[in-house]
């Protein structure tokens with residue numbers, strides 16, 4: 369289980385949140401500038417909260433009292449950004465293997481499984497800039513899971529896609545989470561998407577958890 373209990377002073381308000389995620393999908397939902405990306409960046413170790421703790425199972429990522437700060441590369445946290453963050457000059461296969469140390473039977477097997485599950489086998493040798501938005505997102509998801517993360521963070525992964533592709537990818541995200549059984553934390557502005565994907569929800573406005581978010585019933 370991932371436990372997050374943090375405070376961080378931002379420009380206009382203080383982010384102050386406390387939540388836990390089991391092996392399911394937590395959706396972070398809230399308006400632009402509410403602090404959602406800051407939560408993800410804190411879990412990944414890209415920024416340091418001012419106060420609190422972040423832990424995954426018995427591993428302490430951050431604790432302001434003991435001054436613990438585990439470096440991002442030791443957290444095994446996968447991060448899919450708003451932008452795809454793929455290398456356009458490399459093909460699909462090279463992008464997916466990027467960052468994996470050495471090839472072995474288990475990694476080869478995982479690669480094959482991801483290509484198959486995400487239906488991108490036929491794209492292995494294609495360059496990234498010759499892919500559609502939906503294909504890029506599948507490749508980005510394969511790359512994130514290839515690193516065998518303990519937690520996967522997804523910052524508006526589907527926002528650039530058309531409605532049909534988004535629905536397809538939502539189903540695939542759910543499938544991948546049910547196979548991998550790790551906490552997924554997904555940021556979205558879209559209430560429909562939140563409802564389609566979330567097992568649990570954290571609604572935030574101006575850095576605070578709220579019970580009735582703006583735009584939820586629309």
Ligand SMILES: Nc1ncnc2c1ncn2[C@@H]1O[C@H](COP(=O)(O)OP(=O)(O)OP(=O)(O)O)[C@@H](O)[C@H]1O
Nearest residue numbers: 377378379380399400401402403404405406407415
């Ligand atoms: N490192 C930082 N230090 C101080 N303030 C920050 C920092 N990073 C972001 N902010 C501010 O904190 C607020 C929350 O930003 P954040 O990116 O977390 O929001 P968000 O909910 O992800 O927004 P969006 O949905 O638009 O991506 C914004 O007002 C932003 O300007």
